[in-house]
Each structure stands twice: as C-alpha cells, then as structure tokens.
Amino acid sequence: MDQTECNFAEYLSQKASVEEKHIKQVMTLVDTQNFSKGEVVLSAGERCRHIFYVEKGLLRFYSLSEDGKEHIVQFGAEGWFVGDRSSFYFDEPSAYYIDAVENAQVVLIGHDFFDQAGTISEEYRSYNEFLLQNHVRHLQNRINLLISAPAEKRYLDFVKMYPDLMLRVPQWMVASYLGITPEGLSRVRKQLAEKNFRPD
Amino acid sequence: MDQTECNFAEYLSQKASVEEKHIKQVMTLVDTQNFSKGEVVLSAGERCRHIFYVEKGLLRFYSLSEDGKEHIVQFGAEGWFVGDRSSFYFDEPSAYYIDAVENAQVVLIGHDFFDQAGTISEEYRSYNEFLLQNHVRHLQNRINLLISAPAEKRYLDFVKMYPDLMLRVPQWMVASYLGITPEGLSRVRKQLAEKNFRPD
DNA sequence: CGCGTGATTGAAACCCTTCAAGTTTAGTGG
DNA sequence: CCACTAAACTTGAAGGGTTTCAATCACGCG
Numbered sequence: 001m002d003q004t005e006c007n008f009a010e011y012l013s014q015k016a017s018v019e020e021k022h023i024k025q026v027m028t029l030v031d032t033q034n035f036s037k038g039e040v041v042l043s044a045g046e047r048c049r050h051i052f053y054v055e056k057g058l059l060r061f062y063s064l065s066e067d068g069k070e071h072i073v074q075f076g077a078e079g080w081f082v083g084d085r086s087s088f089y090f091d092e093p094s095a096y097y098i099d100a101v102e103n104a105q106v107v108l109i110g111h112d113f114f115d116q117a118g119t120i121s122e123e124y125r126s127y128n129e130f131l132l133q134n135h136v137r138h139l140q141n142r143i144n145l146l147i148s149a150p151a152e153k154r155y156l157d158f159v160k161m162y163p164d165l166m167l168r169v170p171q172w173m174v175a176s177y178l179g180i181t182p183e184g185l186s187r188v189r190k191q192l193a194e195k196n197f198r199p200d
Numbered sequence: 201m202d203q204t205e206c207n208f209a210e211y212l213s214q215k216a217s218v219e220e221k222h223i224k225q226v227m228t229l230v231d232t233q234n235f236s237k238g239e240v241v242l243s244a245g246e247r248c249r250h251i252f253y254v255e256k257g258l259l260r261f262y263s264l265s266e267d268g269k270e271h272i273v274q275f276g277a278e279g280w281f282v283g284d285r286s287s288f289y290f291d292e293p294s295a296y297y298i299d300a301v302e303n304a305q306v307v308l309i310g311h312d313f314f315d316q317a318g319t320i321s322e323e324y325r326s327y328n329e330f331l332l333q334n335h336v337r338h339l340q341n342r343i344n345l346l347i348s349a350p351a352e353k354r355y356l357d358f359v360k361m362y363p364d365l366m367l368r369v370p371q372w373m374v375a376s377y378l379g380i381t382p383e384g385l386s387r388v389r390k391q392l393a394e395k396n397f398r399p400d
Numbered sequence: 401c402g403c404g405t406g407a408t409t410g411a412a413a414c415c416c417t418t419c420a421a422g423t424t425t426a427g428t429g430g
Numbered sequence: 431c432c433a434c435t436a437a438a439c440t441t442g443a444a445g446g447g448t449t450t451c452a453a454t455c456a457c458g459c460g
Binding site: 063065069071072073084085086089090095096129130132133135136137139140141142143144146147148149176177178179 | 263265269271272273284285286289290295296329330332333335336337339340341342343344346347348349376377378379
C-alpha cells in the first residue's frame with residue numbers, strides 16, 4: 001500500500017536544481033520525523049514552526065468549525081509541502097490542524113532552513129518562489145471552483161486532479177475537502193454512475 | 201466619492217522600505233494607466249503580463265462560468281495588488297477577467313520590474329515575498345470560510361474584513377464574492393436585520 | 401465471530417436558487 | 431427640476447440541491 005518515497009535531498013537536486021555541494025550544507029538544517037496514522041502534527045492554537053515536506057505517507061491540513069466538523073483545506077502526499085504558511089511566516093497561532101492520514105515520514109523545515117538556504121543557494125531561492133506561486137495558483141483555482149461550481153463538478157475536478165488520492169483517502173475526507181457531507185458525496189457518485197451506465 | 205490616493209512610489213518607500221535611490225531606478229520600469237468604470241483590464245484567454253497596483257479606484261478580479269455568471273475572486277482597492285499570478289508567473293492564458301468597478305488609476309508592473317527590482321533592492325525582494333505570503337494567507341482563509349461557513353457567516357466576515365468595500369460595491373457583487381445569488385444575500389441581510397431589531 | 405469504521409439509502413427539513421413580479425434608487429436628457 | 435429609464439434591490443412562490451438524522455449494509459480486523 002505504500003507509495004513511492006520522495007527523498008528531500010533528491011527533490012532539492014532535481015526539482016529545485018540546487019547544486020550538490022549546497023544540498024549537503026542545507027540538509028544539516030532539517031530533521032526527519034515519523035508520524036503514525038492518526039498522529040497529530042500540528043494543533044490549532046500552536047504556532048506552526050515548520051513547513052512539512054512529505055517523503056512518504058499522507059498528511060491532511062484541516063480546520064475544525066464550532067459544530068465540531070472537520071474541513072480539509074489540503075492533502076499532502078509524497079513530494080508535497082504542507083504547513084500553515086500564515087502561522088509559520090507571520091508567527092501567529094494557527095487556526096488549523098495537521099495529522100497523518102497514513103503513516104508518514106516527514107522532513108521538518110524550519111526558519112533557519114529558509115533563511116540560510118536562500119542565502120546559500122540562489123537556485124533554491126527562486127524555486128521557493130516558484131512553490132509559493134504554484135501554491136497561490138492552486139488556492140485560487142480552488143476558490144473559483146467553490147464559488148462557481150456545484151458539488152458534482154467539484155468532485156469530478158478532484159478526481160481528475162488527484163486520481164491517486166481518490167484511492168488512498170476515505171470518501172468522507174474527500175467530501176470534507178469538497179465542502180459537502182459524506183452522504184452528499186455518496187449521492188453525487190450514485191447519480192454519476194447512473195448517468196454513465198445509461199449515457200443517452 | 202473618490203477615496204484616498206495610494207502612490208506607488210510612496211508605497212515602496214513606506215511599506216516595502218525600499219531606499220529612495222532605488223525607488224527612482226525601479227519607477228522607470230513601470231507605467232501608469234487609467235481605466236474608466238466598466239473598462240476591461242484583462243480578459244480570459246489573454247496572458248496576464250502585469251500585476252496591477254491600484255493607486256486610485258477599484259478593480260475586480262472574476263471568472264465567468266459556462267452559464268454566463270460572474271464569480272468574483274478578489275476586489276482590489278487603493279493600495280492593493282490585483283492580477284492573475286498564475287498567468288503572470290507561469291505565462292499561461294488566464295481564466296479570469298479584470299475590470300474597473302470605479303474609475304481607476306493603476307500602475308502596471310511587468311516582469312522587468314520584478315526581475316530588476318529584486319536585483320536592485322533586497323528590501324523590495326523580501327517585501328515581495330511578504331506580499332505573496334500574505335496573499336496565501338487570505339486565499340487560505342477564504343477557502344476555509346467557503347467550505348465551512350454558511351452564507352450568513354461569510355457575509356458577516358466580509359463586512360468585518362472590508363467594511364469600506366461594503367459601501368463602495370453594489371450588493372450583487374458582494375453576493376458574487378460570497379458565492380451566493382443577489383437574492384440570497386438580500387434575504388440574509390433581511391434576516392440579520394430582524395434578529396438585531398429584536399435581540400432576545 | 402463481533403465490533404467499529406466507512407459507505408449507502410430514505411425521509412424530512414433547510415438553505416439557497418430560480419423565476420417572476422414589484423419597488424426603490426440613480427443617472428440622464430428634456 | 432422633473433420625467434424617464436435602467437440598474438439595483440427586494441419580495442414571493444416554487445423547486446433543486448444538500449443536510450440532517452436514522453437505519454442499514456459492507457468490510458476489515460482483533
């Protein structure tokens with residue numbers, strides 16, 4: 001059931017084009033930690049002191065509303081970064097939770113990494129901006145979907161965008177991500193199935 | 201009816217702490233343009249070649265769904281930056297529109313500005329990252345509201361966050377921003393009024 | 401096997417939309 | 431300055447989509 005591992009050092013080399021000599025240097029600035037399924041990585045109220053790079057496993061990033069319901073803002077699978085950037089960057093208490101959906105191996109990236117890696121490696125610095133821009137792109141697209149598309153379309157979009165996640169996370173989490181109830185998603189799926197079996 | 205003007209050069213000096221000598225240099229890299237109310241700044245399908253800094257007036261950033269409805273992703277009043285960062289940064293056709301809600305005076309910030317300003321002024325560079333981080337914060341918060349809060353709460357949040365905008369934009373645009381219909385918002389407001397007049 | 405978690409289904413309730421008036425407001429030209 | 435018009439806002443009734451609550455089913459695991 002385990003997915004391919006995504007080593008952080010390799011990631012820096014391949015995706016961020018950071019030179020080997022610099023990688024050794026900056027890798028001394030991060031720690032690796034394992035979380036078991038269900039284990040909490042960050043709780044609301046705490047300050048988010050790291051951005052989490054997922055080498056293996058799956059994290060989720062969610063809020064808890066007053067009525068006790070979870071609302072998933074983001075998933076983080078292998079090769080993704082997760083963290084409350086607001087809390088991390090602005091040093092404010094977080095309003096979100098992060099926990100492990102699957103057993104996970106995570107690289108903890110703290111402020112010292114960001115500060116020094118940016119100084120040491122220009123490649124890293126520009127790649128970091130790329131990541132931020134990409135993050136903005138995703139968030140923007142998500143907002144647009146939420147305000148413009150009904151549940152069915154949002155679901156289809158999710159399946160197309162993250163076919164792998166569909167298979168790894170329970171359906172009720174997908175519902176939570178889409179902003180609907182598990183029952184709601186179940187019905188959406190049923191309707192889609194009926195449509196596809198009689199496609200006139 | 202006009203709001204306070206927000207000069208871009210002053211902005212760089214005060215908010216971004218860019219030194220005077222650098223400001224003169226980078227200001228040669230931008231143009232200023234006026235848009236009349238209703239005028240289109242960016243159309244879907246085009247590449248977004250500038251980020252727009254609003255010195256005066258008000259812009260809106262929105263998408264158009266297949267059924268012809270507008271969905272406002274962001275407003276941009278004095279001192280705000282507007283633009284499709286996806287399209288700008290990744291050089292892809294935009295899926296969004298930008299037009300002027302009020303007559304607007306806008307600074308066009310192109311790639312040459314970002315590239316050179318980052319080289320010339322370290323202050324600018326870090327302030328630009330601050331802006332991006334702040335943008336992420338807003339987008340994240342908006343997503344959380346959209347998936348977790350009903351229309352009434354989203355409306356109250358909007359009023360608290362942007363009391364000035366409430367007075368400047370037509371109600372149907374607020375509705376569009378909140379992801380509900382104008383009629384829907386009208387009813388939400390009515391209910392709130394009734395509650396407040398009889399607060400038992 | 402029995403338990404717990406996740407998925408499904410049904411019925412009622414609720415929120416919000418749609419459509420179609422009607423009312424108010426703002427702007428424009430006579 | 432009034433009259434006209436268009437746009438914005440409100441209101442009502444009907445309908446759709448989702449939620450809620452509860453019951454049932456399916457599955458994996460101790």
